[in-house]
Amino acid sequence: MPSVEKSIPGKNTQGYFGSVRIFDVHTGIDIYCESGASVIAVEDGVVKRVESFTGANADSPWWNDTDAVWIEGNSGVVVYGELEVCVEIGQNVSAGDNIGRVKTVLLKDKGLPITMLHIELYSPNMTETVWWLSGHSKPDTLLDPTEMLKTSKQ
Numbered sequence: 001m002p003s004v005e006k007s008i009p010g011k012n013t014q015g016y017f018g019s020v021r022i023f024d025v026h027t028g029i030d031i032y033c034e035s036g037a038s039v040i041a042v043e044d045g046v047v048k049r050v051e052s053f054t055g056a057n058a059d060s061p062w063w064n065d066t067d068a069v070w071i072e073g074n075s076g077v078v079v080y081g082e083l084e085v086c087v088e089i090g091q092n093v094s095a096g097d098n099i100g101r102v103k104t105v106l107l108k109d110k111g112l113p114i115t116m117l118h119i120e121l122y123s124p125n126m127t128e129t130v131w132w133l134s135g136h137s138k139p140d141t142l143l144d145p146t147e148m149l150k151t152s153k154q
Contacts, residue, residue: 008149015116017144025132028081028120029145032113037102039083039117041093042152045073049127050089053081053118054105066103068118070127075148077126081118095152121145 008029009015015030048070052058055065068081071093083100093099106114121143122130130139 008146014112017146018138020134022134024134025136025138027130027132027142028079028118029149030113030116030118031149032116033102035102035104035115037115037117038098039080039100039102041071041073041095041097041099042078042149043073043075043095045071045078045093047087047089047091047093047099048072048077050085050087053083062107063105064103064107066105067100069099071099072124075121076124076143077122078145078148079118079120079122079129081120082116119145119149121148 008031013019015026015032017026017029019026050067050069053066053068054060054063057065066082067085068079069085069087071078071080080099082105083102085100087093087099102115102117104115123141123143126141130142132138132142
């Protein structure tokens with residue numbers, strides 16, 4: 001994976017944490033990459049959850065089917081989304097371990113990147129996705145992953 005700092009979208013761009021969209025506010029960081037790119041854990045942790053993230057299985061049929069893995073570590077719970085997961089609930093992972101491969105999320109090319117790794121960060125012990133609706137305050141359990149990604153050695 002290329003340097004994370006260079007891959008993090010700039011403020012006020014579509015893939016940046018907190019960017020306002022039509023119905024909601026973006027709850028993570030999108031790191032644009034090629035389909036099939038390996039996804040590695042940014043820190044040591046334990047797999048807490050694996051779930052459908054986008055597509056018909058996640059009640060969002062306007063996207064392709066992708067999954068997400070929730071890994072709890074020192075920073076909190078890191079959610080890696082829009083991928084094919086290759087780890088299991090309860091598994092211990094180390095920073096740098098392969099946890100999956102990025103999948104193409106968008107059904108149609110609209111001139112924007114169609115393949116990305118989506119990363120969210122939550123307070124410790126969180127296992128439920130939160131929505132940040134436009135016009136509302138950021139949920140307390142949702143954290144900005146930007147600094148964690150910039151300081152990660154992975």
